[in-house]
Amino acid sequence: MTPPPILRVRGLETSFATSGGLVRAVDGVSFDVGPGEAFGLVGESGCGKSATCRSIIGLLPGHATTAGAVEFNGQNLLAATPEAMRRVRGAEIAMVFQDPMTALNPVARIGDQVAEAVRAHQRVGHRAARARALELLRLVGIPAPERRLDDYPHRFSGGMRQRVVIAIALAGEPRILLADEPTTALDVTIQDQILTLLVRLQAELGMSVVLVSHDLGVVARVCQRVAVMYAGQIVEQGPVETVLGAPRHPYTIGLLASLPGIAGRARYLRPIPGAPPSLLDPPSGCRFHPRCPFATERCPTWAVERLPVGPDHDAACWRQEAIAEESRLAAVGTT
Amino acid sequence: MATTSTHAAPTARPRAAWPAVPGLRLPPTLLVGGVLLAVVVALAVMAPLLTPYGPLDQDLLNAKKPPSWGHPFGTDNFGRDVLTRVLFGARVDLLIGLVPTAITFVVGVSLGAVAGYFGGRVDAVLMRLVDIAVAFPFFVLLIALVAMLGPGLRNMIVAISLVGWISYARIVRGEVLVARQAEYVLAARTLGFGDARIIAGHLLPNVITAAIVFSMADIVLNILLGTALSFLGLGPQAPTAEWGRMIQEGRQFIASGEWWMTTFPGLAIVVVAVAFSLIGDGLADLLRVEDRV
Amino acid sequence: MGNGAPPLVETRDLTMHFPLPSGLVDRLRGRPAEVVRAVDGVSLAIAAGETVGLVGESGCGKTTFGRCLVRLYEPTSGDLRFRGESLLGHDAAAVRRLRRSVQMIFQDPYSSLNPRKTVRAALSEVLRVHRICPEAEVPARVAGLLERVGLSAALADRYPRQFSGGQRQRIGIARALAVEPAFIVADEAVSALDVSIQAQVLNLLAQLQDDLGLTYLFIAHNLGVVRHIADRVAVMYLGTIVEVQAAATVFDQPLHPYTQALVRAIPTLDRGRAARPTTAAIEGDPPSPMAVPAGCRFHPRCPYAMPVCREVAPVLAPQPGGPAVACHLYPGQPAAAGAVSVNIGTGA
Numbered sequence: 001m002t003p004p005p006i007l008r009v010r011g012l013e014t015s016f017a018t019s020g021g022l023v024r025a026v027d028g029v030s031f032d033v034g035p036g037e038a039f040g041l042v043g044e045s046g047c048g049k050s051a052t053c054r055s056i057i058g059l060l061p062g063h064a065t066t067a068g069a070v071e072f073n074g075q076n077l078l079a080a081t082p083e084a085m086r087r088v089r090g091a092e093i094a095m096v097f098q099d100p101m102t103a104l105n106p107v108a109r110i111g112d113q114v115a116e117a118v119r120a121h122q123r124v125g126h127r128a129a130r131a132r133a134l135e136l137l138r139l140v141g142i143p144a145p146e147r148r149l150d151d152y153p154h155r156f157s158g159g160m161r162q163r164v165v166i167a168i169a170l171a172g173e174p175r176i177l178l179a180d181e182p183t184t185a186l187d188v189t190i191q192d193q194i195l196t197l198l199v200r201l202q203a204e205l206g207m208s209v210v211l212v213s214h215d216l217g218v219v220a221r222v223c224q225r226v227a228v229m230y231a232g233q234i235v236e237q238g239p240v241e242t243v244l245g246a247p248r249h250p251y252t253i254g255l256l257a258s259l260p261g262i263a264g265r266a267r268y269l270r271p272i273p274g275a276p277p278s279l280l281d282p283p284s285g286c287r288f289h290p291r292c293p294f295a296t297e298r299c300p301t302w303a304v305e306r307l308p309v310g311p312d313h314d315a316a317c318w319r320q321e322a323i324a325e326e327s328r329l330a331a332v333g334t335t
Numbered sequence: 336m337a338t339t340s341t342h343a344a345p346t347a348r349p350r351a352a353w354p355a356v357p358g359l360r361l362p363p364t365l366l367v368g369g370v371l372l373a374v375v376v377a378l379a380v381m382a383p384l385l386t387p388y389g390p391l392d393q394d395l396l397n398a399k400k401p402p403s404w405g406h407p408f409g410t411d412n413f414g415r416d417v418l419t420r421v422l423f424g425a426r427v428d429l430l431i432g433l434v435p436t437a438i439t440f441v442v443g444v445s446l447g448a449v450a451g452y453f454g455g456r457v458d459a460v461l462m463r464l465v466d467i468a469v470a471f472p473f474f475v476l477l478i479a480l481v482a483m484l485g486p487g488l489r490n491m492i493v494a495i496s497l498v499g500w501i502s503y504a505r506i507v508r509g510e511v512l513v514a515r516q517a518e519y520v521l522a523a524r525t526l527g528f529g530d531a532r533i534i535a536g537h538l539l540p541n542v543i544t545a546a547i548v549f550s551m552a553d554i555v556l557n558i559l560l561g562t563a564l565s566f567l568g569l570g571p572q573a574p575t576a577e578w579g580r581m582i583q584e585g586r587q588f589i590a591s592g593e594w595w596m597t598t599f600p601g602l603a604i605v606v607v608a609v610a611f612s613l614i615g616d617g618l619a620d621l622l623r624v625e626d627r628v
Numbered sequence: 629m630g631n632g633a634p635p636l637v638e639t640r641d642l643t644m645h646f647p648l649p650s651g652l653v654d655r656l657r658g659r660p661a662e663v664v665r666a667v668d669g670v671s672l673a674i675a676a677g678e679t680v681g682l683v684g685e686s687g688c689g690k691t692t693f694g695r696c697l698v699r700l701y702e703p704t705s706g707d708l709r710f711r712g713e714s715l716l717g718h719d720a721a722a723v724r725r726l727r728r729s730v731q732m733i734f735q736d737p738y739s740s741l742n743p744r745k746t747v748r749a750a751l752s753e754v755l756r757v758h759r760i761c762p763e764a765e766v767p768a769r770v771a772g773l774l775e776r777v778g779l780s781a782a783l784a785d786r787y788p789r790q791f792s793g794g795q796r797q798r799i800g801i802a803r804a805l806a807v808e809p810a811f812i813v814a815d816e817a818v819s820a821l822d823v824s825i826q827a828q829v830l831n832l833l834a835q836l837q838d839d840l841g842l843t844y845l846f847i848a849h850n851l852g853v854v855r856h857i858a859d860r861v862a863v864m865y866l867g868t869i870v871e872v873q874a875a876a877t878v879f880d881q882p883l884h885p886y887t888q889a890l891v892r893a894i895p896t897l898d899r900g901r902a903a904r905p906t907t908a909a910i911e912g913d914p915p916s917p918m919a920v921p922a923g924c925r926f927h928p929r930c931p932y933a934m935p936v937c938r939e940v941a942p943v944l945a946p947q948p949g950g951p952a953v954a955c956h957l958y959p960g961q962p963a964a965a966g967a968v969s970v971n972i973g974t975g976a
Binding site: 044045157159160187188189190191192193195196197199200203214215216217218220221244245254255256257258259260267268269270271272273275276 | 685686792794822823824825826827828830831834835849850851852853855856857889890892893894895896897905906907908909910911913914
């Protein structure tokens with residue numbers, strides 16, 4: 001049997017009060033992350049993947065409200081006191097943000113910033129913290145770190161800064177690393193370096209990683225399991241190979257068909273028609289039905305639930321027979 | 336998250352809840368300031384109808400009289416009606432506020448836009464000029480200019496205009512330097528639009544907000560400058576009814592208790608200053624909302 | 629490339645250097661101003677009806693190159709030809725003709741439209757400035773342009789802020805089409821869009837090419853997008869083109885070590901091949917275009933670097949089967965400058 005999950009998210013709801021009304025950014029999201037597992041949350045902008053990530057670590061703006069449960073170590077983090085949450089943050093769950101250019105203090109030396117993070121979690125002296133900082137910078141692959149300790153962030157490239165940000169996140173020896181689009185601001189070769197680093201760290205430190213990305217390829221590069229989000233809900237979840245290789249939700253299927261340069265070199269892609277709905281007033285029933293080629297008159301009233309479709313694989317779509325038939329025909333067509 | 340979802344929305348979201356004026360939504364500060372200014376302008380325009388006296392009519396027998404039914408603001412040391420002089424003074428002071436501001440606005444915005452858009456030598460020359468002007472204390476420079484040109488209303492306006500455009504040029508140049516890199520400006524250039532069309536039709540409408548808001552404060556500043564110069568005797572000469580001049584003339588009687596000669600023109604300055612400040616704040620709100628993309 | 633007709637667009641040794649502002653002290657001491665060598669001798673020919681993808685990482689000069697083509701920048705040196713006719717120098721009439729034939733689609737759908745103009749005002753202005761059609765036909769032409777890019781003409785009186793990112797990008801395309809161009813530079817035209825919207829816009833671009841016979845230079849950092857849309861791919865590194873090859877083959881048989889690294893760095897869905905490797909495709913950061921390495925610009929990061937690479941800058945040399953590559957690993961490169969320098973190189 002698989003070991004019990006280290007993070008259990010159950011029925012997470014996160015809403016933002018805006019001038020236009022209540023935006024239900026996350027609406028009933030549930031998933032587990034196993035110890036040492038890399039879990040991907042993937043979807044387009046506004047689907048709620050970042051809000052989910054920030055809800056876990058309690059970094060939401062003041063106008064947000066949450067409901068449901070985020071269980072870590074048997075503790076519901078959503079109900080935790082600010083004091084308890086501070087102890088969890090960094091020491092148990094750490095976060096890496098998208099933009100390495102703004103994540104570091106521009107007027108503090110790199111070594112001091114990492115050492116400060118070390119001392120925030122461990123009662124060690126200045127010298128020991130600095131030694132640990134050096135170790136962390138070496139761990140994240142900064143070349144000749146002993147010579148870079150006293151440099152300021154502006155002397156570092158984007159990729160090197162993101163490594164420093166990761167070093168700071170690792171300072172508290174967290175058991176879960178949340179990475180919210182950690183490579184979106186980086187070039188493809190630098191992205192590859194950072195993703196390689198995440199894979200290596202996860203393996204070497206036995207740490208769990210929750211990777212939020214809009215890029216299916218990035219998730220496939222790092223994660224073992226993936227959840228696909230659409231309009232605030234998880235529509236499909238399972239092992240990366242199965243979800244991306246044999247998707248069972250029309251949205252995942254459409255997303256894969258939209259990817260240029262993947263499905264051979266057909267002149268025209270098969271994009272999903274229309275645009276994602278407003279979360280102020282999402283469609284009834286299955287939220288994807290207005291854009292779905294498989295939709296029937298039942299979809300707008302279907303009580304959405306995630307149905308098991310394979311080992312550790314579920315999809316929130318009741319038209320599994322039609323989808324299976326379609327993919328069988330597609331397979332016949334290509335061979 | 337919240338912002339992304341508004342992007343997806345096909346129509347603009349209703350703006351913040353301001354009192355619903357049919358057809359347009361104005362910030363309350365703009366409304367109050369506008370009404371106040373309209374009243375001041377109306378009083379200045381209709382001054383001859385509102386008072387039986389002329390601004391220069393002397394009545395030495397009734398000099399230095401405190402406010403009464405016949406002279407609600409009292410009379411000055413020549414027996415002139417202070418209310419009448421305040422009303423007629425509004426004409427001069429609004430002129431001092433508006434004319435130099437209009438001149439400096441047009442000149443400064445144009446030069447700033449040209450300097451920011453073309454950069455290079457044009458920009459360098461203009462900015463050195465600005466540096467020189469800024470190196471002098473503003474008021475000292477102004478006094479020197481008026482002293483050179485000779486005192487009087489016209490020369491005062493000329494002097495304020497000669498110095499005042501610099502602020503506009505700096506504001507607009509800074510905004511243009513940023514905006515000219517915006518892709519819509521690059522797009523206009525690739526579409527082969529002329530420089531004049533790009534500056535006037537594409538850049539200025541997007542950068543002028545800051546200059547407009549500043550100009551409201553500048554009107555107040557110019558009125559105060561005008562009154563200050565008048566107070567120093569460099570503005571309109573006696574016996575012109577002008578608030579700064581009135582304060583200067585009345586100041587010698589404050590000690591002897593004849594407060595009305597200075598207080599009422601002073602209050603008039605405050606009312607006009609508040610009106611333009613409110614309008615400035617309101618415009619800033621209004622234009623900022625319009626800018627919201 | 630056809631033999632008879634000249635290419636639609638051709639650059640020869642196109643160079644764009646930006647001088648950095650130098651301090652007064654430096655100038656008094658007579659120090660030469662530092663320059664950013666954004667584009668450094670690029671020769672590229674694009675045939676009519678073709679789509680060339682230009683890829684490379686940020687700072688490689690691909691955007692600068694694109695902007696030189698639409699004459700947003702005045703190139704420092706080199707030649708730019710359109711239908712065989714040189715366009716550099718100051719022939720105002722030729723530039724104006726070019727402006728109509730060469731258009732650009734920009735990256736950021738949120739800043740590429742003037743926020744103070746309605747769609748109708750923006751499109752009408754283009755039609756009027758270039759006198760594309762009689763005044764009476766302007767409204768119909770605007771409606772036609774919007775419909776061509778898949779937007780309802782009923783939306784013409786809205787402001788850009790009232791549209792979604794994908795819709796704005798369509799408006800930007802309509803604006804470029806208004807002058808009936810032959811060649812469009814698409815600079816990261818779909819990079820800011822979500823996958824499903826991106827696919828819609830890519831299809832629109834393909835459709836427009838099929839209908840109107842457009843030629844594209846498609847600048848992108850996303851290699852998947854380029855693989856999909858381009859006929860040929862040019863790879864740029866630090867201001868120079870290091871490889872040009874057909875899109876159908878370049879991703880499977882990249883020649884230049886840099887192209888190989890780029891292709892390997894693409895995160896793919898194919899986990900059988902990728903299988904979460906624990907080594908990166910290439911280490912290190914690209915050097916600054918202010919301090920370009922001598923010899924081959926890629927040699928400090930290149931796993932195959934040889935002594936000659938430090939000495940001699942490779943040229944883009946044609947290879948059997950069509951591709952061209954600027955690398956000493958392949959035939960057609962100039963020899964080392966002299967035996968002495970080679971000896972120093974090998975001795976070091």
